[in-house]
Amino acid sequence: MPEYDFRCKACGHTFSVMSAVEAIDELEPVCPQCDATDISRLIRRVGIVTSEDTRIERLMDPSRMAALDEGDPRAMGRFMREMANELGEDAGPEIHEVIDRLEAGESPESIDQSLGGDETL
Numbered sequence: 001m002p003e004y005d006f007r008c009k010a011c012g013h014t015f016s017v018m019s020a021v022e023a024i025d026e027l028e029p030v031c032p033q034c035d036a037t038d039i040s041r042l043i044r045r046v047g048i049v050t051s052e053d054t055r056i057e058r059l060m061d062p063s064r065m066a067a068l069d070e071g072d073p074r075a076m077g078r079f080m081r082e083m084a085n086e087l088g089e090d091a092g093p094e095i096h097e098v099i100d101r102l103e104a105g106e107s108p109e110s111i112d113q114s115l116g117g118d119e120t121l
């Protein structure tokens with residue numbers, strides 16, 4: 001039987017109640033602390049581990065990207081710093097140089113040029 005989490009609206013106490021899935025709608029939990037019946041059900045998020053991918057997807061959210069002014073290297077630097085924090089080691093050492101230079105006001109194009117070793121014209 002799954003456990004459901006509830007929060008008492010009167011005193012804020014949270015508690016769990018075991019219930020069959022089909023009986024959950026009829027369940028009328030009572031706060032074990034203050035006997036109030038004004039209870040709201042909490043959605044339990046156990047088992048949902050945010051994967052690396054969804055974290056990055058969240059960062060790359062279109063509404064956030066739209067807020068980025070590409071003509072503002074410092075804003076990009078802040079954004080990339082946030083990305084680097086999320087990625088940790090995976091971001092690679094180069095990203096910190098890029099961030100530093102963006103935050104110093106250097107344009108993304110000129111940073112690209114000086115770092116893009118693989119690209120030959």
Ligand SMILES: [Zn+2]
Binds near residue numbers: 009010011013034
């Ligand atoms: Zn209560």
